[in-house]
Amino acid sequence: MxxxxxxxxxxxxxxxxxxxxxxxxxxxxxxxxxxxxxxxxxxxxxxxxxxxxxxAPPRRPLGTLLATLTGHAGTVMSVAFSPDSRTLVTAAGDKTAQLWHVTDPDHPTHTATLTGVRLWNVTDRDRPTLTATLTDGLSTMSEVAFSPDGRTLATAGDRTVRLWQV
Known part of the structure; x- marks a missing residue:
């Protein structure tokens, strides 16, 4: 309709x-x-x-650049939005992940830098807490993905996929 x-x-x-x-x-x-x-x-x-x-902000043409996020020392390899679209995570070759509030995409706000291959609880996006450190296959890890229910993490690299309880 x-x-x-x-x-x-x-x-x-x-x-x-x-x-x-x-x-x-x-x-x-x-x-x-x-x-x-x-x-x-x-x-x-x-x-x-x-x-x-x-x-409400005026409608913009499709393809309009809203913001440019900087802060990684290495090439950004991955980006993902949270399910509620309020947070963006960027991951780079510098072995860091950056969290951004993007509720207002014209003015994203950097909230945290996460380091190493670790699992973080980001319920409080301004104060993430470390929950676990992954220790197997780290040198070859190139991709990660959470299961839809958030209980399992898959890591990929070196012709191997590993599943982690999270």
Whole structure:
């Protein structure tokens, strides 16, 4: 019907097949953001009408550069968004990972630098805590991926894939 779908996450975690769908996280009794309310209001308006007030940024052409993130000493090899699209992690050949708040993609904020081949709890994105250090096959590790439920980590390199309990 030409109307956007504006899902709310009320409780639990994002179903892995919908992890790339933008949604508003209102777990723990949080209220939706002003931007979400504005989008909801605009989508409820009759076709052709304009909402009275809008604080949403103007639409930009596809392919518009929003920001450039710097800070690694080596070549950036991998990037990934968190399921809620609020955090970006970048990993580089300097054996570091950088965490960025990207809630406002025009003004991303660096929040942490993670070093070595370690597992970090990033529930508090401003203060990650070390949970484990991986010790096998580190010299050849070139790729990592978490299972959709977040319980298993796969690492790849040197014709070998290793699975880790996380």
């Amino acid at each position: 030409g109307k956007p779908i504006l899902p709310l996450l009320l409780d639990g975690t994002v179903f892995f097949r919908l992890g790339d769908v933008q949604y508003e996280d209102v777990t723990g009794g949080r209220m939706p953001s002003a931007a979400y309310i504005q989008r909801l209001s605009a989508s409820a308006s009759p076709v052709g009408s304009q909402p009275e007030r809008t604080s």
